Amino acid sequence: MAHSSPSDNSSTVNQTATLATAAIVGQPTDATTRIAAILERHSIATTILPEKRLLYMLAQTPIDRGSAQLYLFNLLTPFRYDWQDMLGRLRAADRDAAIVVVAERPASDAIGDAMRAGADELLYEPELSSANLVWQRIGGFLEPPASPIPDPPSPFPALRIAAPNLRTPSGRLDATMIAKRLGVPIARLAAVVGVSRQALTQTPDSPGIQHALDPIARTLHVLDESLDSDDQQKWLRTSRVNLDRKTPLDAIMNGNANTVARLLEGAREIE
Numbered sequence: 001m002a003h004s005s006p007s008d009n010s011s012t013v014n015q016t017a018t019l020a021t022a023a024i025v026g027q028p029t030d031a032t033t034r035i036a037a038i039l040e041r042h043s044i045a046t047t048i049l050p051e052k053r054l055l056y057m058l059a060q061t062p063i064d065r066g067s068a069q070l071y072l073f074n075l076l077t078p079f080r081y082d083w084q085d086m087l088g089r090l091r092a093a094d095r096d097a098a099i100v101v102v103a104e105r106p107a108s109d110a111i112g113d114a115m116r117a118g119a120d121e122l123l124y125e126p127e128l129s130s131a132n133l134v135w136q137r138i139g140g141f142l143e144p145p146a147s148p149i150p151d152p153p154s155p156f157p158a159l160r161i162a163a164p165n166l167r168t169p170s171g172r173l174d175a176t177m178i179a180k181r182l183g184v185p186i187a188r189l190a191a192v193v194g195v196s197r198q199a200l201t202q203t204p205d206s207p208g209i210q211h212a213l214d215p216i217a218r219t220l221h222v223l224d225e226s227l228d229s230d231d232q233q234k235w236l237r238t239s240r241v242n243l244d245r246k247t248p249l250d251a252i253m254n255g256n257a258n259t260v261a262r263l264l265e266g267a268r269e270i271e
Contacts, residue, residue: 021039021044021045021046021068021069021070021142022036022039022044022045022046022047022068022069022070022071022072022142023046023047023048023049023068023070023071023072024036024046024047024048024049024071024072024074025049025050025051025054025071025072025073025074025083025086026049026050026051026073026074026075026076026077026079027050027074027077027078028048028077029074029076029077031074031076031102031125031128032048032074034128034129035072035102035123035128035134038131038134038135039142041131042135042139042142044070044142047068049068049071051079051080051081051086054086054090055081055086058086058089058090058093062093068097069097069098069141069142070097070098070099070100070138070141070142071090071097071098071099071100072099072100072101072102072123072138073086073087073099073100073101073102073119074102075101075102075103075104076102076103076104076125083117084113084116084117087099087101087114087117087118087119088117088118090118091117091118092118095198098120098121098138098141098142098187099118099119099120099121100119100120100121100122100123100137100138100141101114101117101119101121101122101123102122102123102124102125102128103122103123103124103125104124104125105124105125105126111183111184114185115179115180115185115186119185120141120185120187120188120197121137121138121141121184121185121187121188122184122185123137123138133250136250136253136254140191163217163218163220163221165177165224166178166181166217166220167205168204168205170205172205172206172207172210173205173209173210173213173214173217174204174205175189175190175193175200175204175205175206175209175213176201176204177204178213178216178217178220181220182216182220182236182249182252183233183236183249184249184253186200186201186204188253191253192212192252192253192255192257193209193212193213194209194212195208195209212257215257215258215260215261216252216257216261218261218264219248219252219257219260219261219264220232222261222264223235223236223264226264235248236248236249236252237249240263242263243259243260243263248260248263
């Protein structure tokens with residue numbers, strides 16, 4: 001992959017690397033430097049990929065992707081071209097590449113646009129101040145995922161929740177519906193339940209993933225009974241002391257959905 005040299009002089013971004021692992025699409029910004037610095041701590045080389053260069057790549061058959069495993073679309077800088085079109089064409093041309101959208105805030109329209117275009121993950125500007133959080137979001141695309149931490153025994157009985165609004169006519173939970181409710185791309189949920197994005201997209205109500213989806217559905221069921229949709233997203237994305245200062249959404253995405261479900265169920269029992 002050939003790379004144009006951007007005007008940014010930051011030493012954090014490797015602008016001349018020919019074996020880049022991560023490519024940041026768009027003009028350089030402070031966010032570019034911060035993301036590149038976080039990746040370099042994990043020995044991940046980065047390069048700036050201007051829009052015109054990406055369009056040139058997409059015009060090739062097959063796509064000249066070089067060694068990039070991860071593409072980050074930096075929406076914190078104005079795009080001259082349609083970023084959704086470019087992202088969609090990149091996804092169609094390279095099914096194996098991981099694509100992350102960096103947006104200003106977790107607005108529902110930004111989440112929907114990115115998911116429809118084919119993004120695997122979203123990062124928001126306030127999250128860039130936490131190197132650990134950024135790596136939690138995108139590190140799994142660059143290294144094997146860690147095994148989930150086993151949940152401790154719960155003093156509260158697990159509630160069997162029908163959650164009919166999250167089920168297909170077969171009666172099984174639908175991963176597509178759950179991903180939409182959480183506000184995350186289907187690829188991110190696929191990593192949690194232990195299957196590929198392609199497999200989860202083809203069979204979102206697979207019997208083999210029901211045990212992993214159940215505690216997430218229980219969480220969403222309790223939230224439905226307690227909060228409106230806007231407050232649910234706020235609750236999911238606010239750090240909690242009893243979750244080691246992680247957000248409930250991060251806990252769920254790290255494989256600890258049972259902990260979050262029992263936290264809510266326990267609070268309901270106390271009430």
